[in-house]
Amino acid sequence: MVIIAIIIGCLVGILVGMNTPIIPYSMSGYLAISIIAALDSVFGGINSSIKGNFDLKIFVSGFFVNAILSILLTYLGERLNVDIYLAAIVVFVGRMFNNLGYIRRHYIEKWISRKNKEEKNTNEKGV
Secondary structure, three states: HHHHHHHHHHHHHHHHOOOOOOOOHHHHHHHHHHHHHHHHHHHHHHHHHHHHHOOHHHHHHHHHHHHHHHHHHHHHHHHHOOOOOOHHHHHHHHHHHHHHHHHHHHHHHHHHHHHHHHHHHHHHHHH
């Protein structure tokens, strides 16, 4: 179900991206940091779905709150002439890699256990 939502989201993003005007350079930093925050929320949602404790309210609120907070940090950093957005990037990317690592381990373990079951079944049938 989650995979179907991701595929639909990607297709909608492609269609919207093809029909959207070009983002000005002055706004590209805001867009980049909000995309990183949104991706962090998506990987966190997939991770919590695998763990079995996914809550749509927490996911949606985290998605928007993280994106808004990262945009505000970028804006504040611009006004103070300090690259505060780098802290948000470090945190969000670090969490993305942690979530992605958990997702990867989950599916590798699932694949290995399925492979072991198949080998066990073929050995039992052959003996």
